[in-house]
Amino acid sequence: MSTGEQDTVRCVLMRGGTSKGLYFHESDLPEPGPVRDRLLKRLMGTPDVLQIDGLGGSRPITSKVAIVAPSTRDDADVDYTFAQIAINHDDIGYTGNCGNISSGVGPFAIDEGLVPAVDGSTEVRIHNTNTGKILHARVPVTGGRAKVDGEFVLPGVPGTGAEILMDWSKTVGAKTGKLLPTGRVVDIIEMADGRHIDATICDAGNPAVWVRASDFGLTGSELSQEINDNATLIEQVRELRGKAAVLAGLCTEWNAVDRDSPGIPLAGFVAPPADHLTLNDSAVAGQDMDLRCRLLFLNRLHESIAGTGSICLAAASRVPGSVVASVAETREEGTLLIGHPSGITPVWVETAPAGTTPSVHFELLGFSRTARRLMDATAYYPRSILIER
Structure with missing residues (x-):
């Protein structure tokens, strides 16, 4: 009209x-x-x-x-x-x-x-x-x-x-064709300041790069202002994301990642479970979660956890030797309980052994949402x- x-x-x-x-x-x-x-x-x-x-x-x-x-x-x-x-x-x-x-x-x-x-x-x-x-x-x-x-x-x-129940088990290798795009459980990413960061680059739902919060001087309980207003940290995340994107074949020059691959890979800081406050100033207990995650999307902290990010995180948590597995404390078989800035979100993840790397097959990988x-x-x-x- x-x-x-x-x-x-x-x-x-x-x-x-x-x-x-x-x-x-x-x-x-x-x-x-x-x-x-x-x-x-x-x-x-x-x-x-x-x-x-x-x-x-x-x-x-x-x-x-x-x-x-x-x-x-x-x-x-x-x-x-x-x-x-x-x-x-x-x-x-x-x-x-x-x-x-x-x-x-x-x-x-x-x-x-x-x-x-x-x-x-x-x-x-x-x-x-x-x-x-x-x-x-x-x-x-x-x-x-x-x-x-x-x-x-x-x-x-x-x-x-x-x-609403969403099953994402058929999205493994969503963008790169493989759960582990580089073929390695842990990649060592050298930062411009000389640090060597352990990173797990995983592709399920969407590609993401997962690192320990402590390797960037974080606790894993930070909220929006503490991350979004930290210009030095945001630049480090951009570098991390860019170098992970190159390794995963998503772009050719790491410093062009915001232009050539702005949304992926996601970048996430993970840490063991601990008590913390949400954006609404509510208390969540470490005993009710398997790990904490602070996910960055478009160089800003996600206020909760992106759906595809939660799928990727759950998949990475079941890969032996991954950065995510190293901090997760699984409390219940078939579930990953993610502590994030808005609370705790469960992801359903059921696996079976596989004969080839990464030695895991996903029979269920999903979450519940409302709309x-x-x-x-x-x-x-x-x-x-x-x-x-």
Whole structure:
């Protein structure tokens, strides 16, 4: 629809897990390419640190897009493309997936009639086009719509909601084709200051590089201001991430990682379990977790734990000799309990022995999330944005 100097596009504003983004039918958008990219960035209000002239929330976890369409694959119901839109840079990235936004794809597909609803529980097979991998979402349904009310508590989200079960076991090697992209359980990364850092580079859900918090002078209980305002630490994380990206084959020059591979690998500091405070100033007990994690995404501390990051962390925790395994204290078989800035989140992980490195096969690798449709929207954008400059 045209209104004066502006055109419109339909979208759904939706919370998926601890993220929030715009969900689109692929058929409502231009073909993939520069025109679509300009449109999505303009709708979000990028580039601008406040995203004041768009629908973004000025944080990486609220500047996300899901594009959904019926799948042409026999093993999937819908195709889903994830886009991470930068905030104060004129960039959009498709290099990885988002676990939290993924948890909203099943409810979106059911409510939009892309998948037949089965009251009780509907399984949605999701083909993520960014990685070529298949996710399985078990969505609670009532009255032909995705259920919202429930008793599941997701740290980082107020209240309770209906539990959506996500199985990511088929996303091992999501981007690089291997759980351990370098073939090594531990890589030694030499930093510019001469330090040699033990790192486990792992690829499940999304690639990530895991290091001990203590190797960077951290406790593992830091909150946003302590990390985001530490310019020296952020530069060290950029270097770590860049050198891990080169080792994993994600870019060729480590100091170009923010340009060539801005979203991946994720970078995470891990530490043994301990009592600490959350962002809401609530106390969490070390005895209730298996380890602490502080995950950085787009060079900022994630306020909880990214869905794909939790999948990768759980996978790495089961690799003998990994940096993650060295700090984790598993309390319950089949589960990894992750302490993060918003609380404690469980990840389901069931393994069987494998004959080749890394000597582990994942029979279940998943998590539970909640999701909620917030708004059916007609989004406006200046028609001039689609004109090639």
